Amino acid sequence: MTDNKNKQSLKGMYWTWFVLTVIGVLISVWVPSYLMPKSMSDSMHLSILTIVIFSVAAAPVAAGVYAATLFALKHWVHKGEGVPEAAEPIRENNKVVAYWLIASTVLTVFLLIWGLGALAVDNGNTGNNPLVVNVTGQQWVWSFSYPGTSVESPTLVLPEGRTVVFHITSDDITHGFWIANMGVQVDANAGAITTLHVTPNALGNFNIRCTQFCGLNHAFMVTTGTVLSANDFNSWLQTQSQKA
Amino acid sequence: MTSTLEHVAHTEAPQGGGLARRQNIFTGFLGGVVFGWASWAIAHHVLDQSSRNFSDMVVLFLTFGWTVGFWLGIGALNGPGRWLIGRDHTRADDLYYAGENQGVKRYWKFCTDHKVVGVQYIVMTAVLLGAGGILAMAIRTELIVPGNHFVDQQVYNGFIAVHGMLMILALIVAVAGPWGNFVVPIMCGARDMAFPRLNALSLWTLVAAAGLLLTVLGVGSLTMGWVVLAPIADQAGIGMDFFAMAIIVFTVSTTVAGVNTICTVMTMRTKGMTLARLPIMVWSAIIAAALGLYAFPYFSLVEAQTLMDRVFNTSFFIASGGGTGWLQANLFWLMGHPEVYVILIPAVGALFEIASVMARKPVFSYRTAIAGMAGLAGLSMLVWAHHMFTTGWAPNLGGPFMLTTELISLPTGLFFLVIVGTLWRGNIWMKLPTVWLFGFIFNFIIAGVTGIYLSDIPIDNQLHGTMFVTAHFHYVFVGSVLFGAIAALCFWYPKVTGRYLDETMGRISFWLVFIGVQVTFGAMFISGMRGMPRRYSSYALLFEHTNFITTIGAYMIMAGMLVLLAAVVRCWSHGEASGPNPWQANSLEWLVPTPPPLENFDVLPVITEDPYNYGKELVRS
Numbered sequence: 058m059t060d061n062k063n064k065q066s067l068k069g070m071y072w073t074w075f076v077l078t079v080i081g082v083l084i085s086v087w088v089p090s091y092l093m094p095k096s097m098s099d100s101m102h103l104s105i106l107t108i109v110i111f112s113v114a115a116a117p118v119a120a121g122v123y124a125a126t127l128f129a130l131k132h133w134v135h136k137g138e139g140v141p142e143a144a145e146p147i148r149e150n151n152k153v154v155a156y157w158l159i160a161s162t163v164l165t166v167f168l169l170i171w172g173l174g175a176l177a178v179d180n181g182n183t184g185n186n187p188l189v190v191n192v193t194g195q196q197w198v199w200s201f202s203y204p205g206t207s208v209e210s211p212t213l214v215l216p217e218g219r220t221v222v223f224h225i226t227s228d229d230i231t232h233g234f235w236i237a238n239m240g241v242q243v244d245a246n247a248g249a250i251t252t253l254h255v256t257p258n259a260l261g262n263f264n265i266r267c268t269q270f271c272g273l274n275h276a277f278m279v280t281t282g283t284v285l286s287a288n289d290f291n292s293w294l295q296t297q298s299q300k301a
Numbered sequence: 302m303t304s305t306l307e308h309v310a311h312t313e314a315p316q317g318g319g320l321a322r323r324q325n326i327f328t329g330f331l332g333g334v335v336f337g338w339a340s341w342a343i344a345h346h347v348l349d350q351s352s353r354n355f356s357d358m359v360v361l362f363l364t365f366g367w368t369v370g371f372w373l374g375i376g377a378l379n380g381p382g383r384w385l386i387g388r389d390h391t392r393a394d395d396l397y398y399a400g401e402n403q404g405v406k407r408y409w410k411f412c413t414d415h416k417v418v419g420v421q422y423i424v425m426t427a428v429l430l431g432a433g434g435i436l437a438m439a440i441r442t443e444l445i446v447p448g449n450h451f452v453d454q455q456v457y458n459g460f461i462a463v464h465g466m467l468m469i470l471a472l473i474v475a476v477a478g479p480w481g482n483f484v485v486p487i488m489c490g491a492r493d494m495a496f497p498r499l500n501a502l503s504l505w506t507l508v509a510a511a512g513l514l515l516t517v518l519g520v521g522s523l524t525m526g527w528v529v530l531a532p533i534a535d536q537a538g539i540g541m542d543f544f545a546m547a548i549i550v551f552t553v554s555t556t557v558a559g560v561n562t563i564c565t566v567m568t569m570r571t572k573g574m575t576l577a578r579l580p581i582m583v584w585s586a587i588i589a590a591a592l593g594l595y596a597f598p599y600f601s602l603v604e605a606q607t608l609m610d611r612v613f614n615t616s617f618f619i620a621s622g623g624g625t626g627w628l629q630a631n632l633f634w635l636m637g638h639p640e641v642y643v644i645l646i647p648a649v650g651a652l653f654e655i656a657s658v659m660a661r662k663p664v665f666s667y668r669t670a671i672a673g674m675a676g677l678a679g680l681s682m683l684v685w686a687h688h689m690f691t692t693g694w695a696p697n698l699g700g701p702f703m704l705t706t707e708l709i710s711l712p713t714g715l716f717f718l719v720i721v722g723t724l725w726r727g728n729i730w731m732k733l734p735t736v737w738l739f740g741f742i743f744n745f746i747i748a749g750v751t752g753i754y755l756s757d758i759p760i761d762n763q764l765h766g767t768m769f770v771t772a773h774f775h776y777v778f779v780g781s782v783l784f785g786a787i788a789a790l791c792f793w794y795p796k797v798t799g800r801y802l803d804e805t806m807g808r809i810s811f812w813l814v815f816i817g818v819q820v821t822f823g824a825m826f827i828s829g830m831r832g833m834p835r836r837y838s839s840y841a842l843l844f845e846h847t848n849f850i851t852t853i854g855a856y857m858i859m860a861g862m863l864v865l866l867a868a869v870v871r872c873w874s875h876g877e878a879s880g881p882n883p884w885q886a887n888s889l890e891w892l893v894p895t896p897p898p899l900e901n902f903d904v905l906p907v908i909t910e911d912p913y914n915y916g917k918e919l920v921r922s
Contacts, residue, residue, distance in 0.1 A: 248620025268766025
């Protein structure tokens with residue numbers, strides 16, 4: 058280790074690392090919530106928050122690799138013609154490997170604990186008075202019915218602030234039931250019922266798109282839904298029942 | 302068959318010979334078509350034409366006839382056939398089949414020389430990438446503006462599936478095919494693969510499978526994505542039967558190739574080539590081959606069951622008959638996730654090799670590199686259900702599969718450590734392979750980080766089935782694996798041809814593809830986050846701008862790949878001469894002449910150290 062190169066200061070690399078990490082964190086905090094659809098449920102909020110947290114956690118790792126690579130490009134690229142002479146060999150450095158493993162294990166465990174926690178919150182209980190909605194997919198439409206009433210609807214109408222439990226099935230092949238503003242999706246399978254629950258927390262319209270390829274008009278298997286206030290929802294349900 | 306140690310006498314090039322000496326790719330196609338047609342005719346005579354599965358049954362006959370006819374026509378079965386009738390090959394026969402003194406003709410036939418097979422795999426990879434690439438361009442052109450009608454919607458849906466499958470096949474063979482065959486045996490100090498005939502068989506079986514797969518485009522109606530999810534597969538036309546048979550034939554090819562690679566490395570190493578002295582590329586080849594042997598049987602199984610549902614009225618995957626699509630999904634992803642690493646690991650192994658040679662330093666922490674690859678292979682068998690988080694199958698297994706999936710970041714993290722550690726304080730030689738290596742580092746970080754999001758169920762519940770997933774795995778396959786494959790091509794091209802790949806054209810290609818990847822898949826991430834599902838033939842105005850940008854980026858990638866293709870073709874005969882060891886590397890493939898002679902070594906070398914001691918005068922005896 059007498060070579061000049063080996064005494065070379067790595068200050069520049071650490072600065073690059075720091076700057077890239079800051080940029081990465083800023084992107085992580087602002088970009089996902091800007092890009093993703095309007096959040097209308099806690100599940101969606103949790104999805105966006107988890108993306109932010111994971112991005113912030115990954116930023117220093119990615120920035121570190123980029124900083125080292127940029128530093129190598131700046132300082133260690135051989136200049137001049139012909140074959141570069143051999144560099145000082147570094148065959149093993151158990152310390153570095155150990156630090157790297159410990160750091161990546163700590164990060165992974167953090168991601169895992171956060172993820173399992175978020176999953177538990179997401180799967181939390183459905184309250185004592187959930188609204189049940191039956192969802193049926195077929196090529197290439199969704200239909201929704203409200204058990205206990207005679208209401209069937211091609212669009213999904215939900216009340217605000219009340220947990221909704223979906224019982225989802227398919228009449229033909231597999232479809233993917235995804236409420237793009239609520240961070241929840243599950244497949245609709247023929248011959249099986251899958252369930253999903255979500256609590257809408259904002260009024261307005263939302264999109265439902267099919268996420269499982271289902272043949273010719275897959276791209277057009279879209280429908281909209283509305284979240285109404287609890288009172289509006291009850292009156293909607295009554296008008297619909299009378300119609301039916 | 303190449304027990305050349307005791308055999309030193311030079312043999313005359315064979316004269317005359319019967320029909321078997323006139324077989325090549327054309328007789329192969331002829332045999333395939335004739336047998337396919339004959340099977341088709343037989344099927345019409347013997348089968349009940351009123352059966353509702355009649356057309357599927359006919360396709361089964363036809364594809365079987367095509368494959369066997371192709372084997373017979375090209376001469377794949379000559380060796381075992383002659384053995385069966387008690388007239389085993391002579392040494393002259395063996396040399397004939399190894400293509401001795403046959404010039405370029407040997408590239409057009411069933412040739413047992415591992416280097417010829419390697420070159421054939423380069424061509425095959427280019428053909429598959431080209432066909433898949435043309436489909437990608439058609440897909441992106443359809444999506445350039447919303448409501449475009451560049452291709453018919455049904456045709457478009459078929460393109461999605463065939464593009465996916467062609468590209469998967471192309472990348473499975475992109476590194477392991479050309480370089481696993483051309484350089485790995487030489488790296489071990491072997492005169493050929495352990496089973497040269499099986500080696501040629503694996504290549505030509507792949508050709509037969511690719512033929513079946515391209516037929517799907519002709520007969521249409523494969524409209525369910527490359528995962529051919531059940532039960533939609535049951536709705537499809539006969540394209541589905543061709544597809545399933547293509548996969549079954551393909552898995553024969555990978556199994557044969559995998560067994561051959563492992564046997565070669567385990568039994569054919571020269572004296573002194575201990576496992577710890579193997580170039581790291583060889584480790585990647587056997588780890589990937591072993592993983593392939595685990596993974597691909599699920600693939601043929603799931604396609605066989607799909608066929609049985611269609612042809613024999615079973616109900617493995619059909620709910621109305623008591624089956625379930627979830628079974629199909631499980632079997633498919635049991636193959637599907639390990640397969641990603643069958644593709645990735647050889648590319649990473651090649652990049653370790655390139656990083657070491659180009660930085661003039663040993664591979665940093667050789668043991669860590671092996672542990673990373675082996676760990677990745679092991680873990681990959683336990684993560685398949687993360688593809689099924691949103692299918693509704695076994696929600697309670699979400700947590701455990703999230704655990705195994707997130708652990709994947711440990712071995713992949715080691716890859717970065719090894720590559721950056723190898724470059725660390727090196728004398729980095731900035732040639733074409735190094736340029737693509739740096740591109741890989743940049744893209745693989747993005748691929749890895751976005752993979753972490755998708756491993757997390759609360760995020761996956763939002764992003765699953767969207768363009769975000771598509772962008773993620775394209776960063777893996779295009780941004781990482783393809784970059785590794787091109788780096789490997791630039792690196793070993795002089796060994797194959799004796800000429801460098803043109804530096805200027807190579808760099809133009811690099812920048813087009815590199816920027817193209819960022820533009821294409823960067824914009825695709827945004828489409829996905831904003832809520833655009835995958836496999837859409839049309840989309841809402843909301844996604845207009847990002848799709849337009851993605852299409853422009855895709856054209857850039859295509860332009861870059863065409864420049865690369867032009868460089869490869871042109872430099873094959875007109876490139877700057879490179880000599881036998883242009884990179885001054887020490888592994889055995891660089892120490893034999895260029896192009897390496899038949900059976901590689903006059904005298905098998907004796908190995909006393911690993912190939913990473915640069916700048917030392919090598920003792921050659």
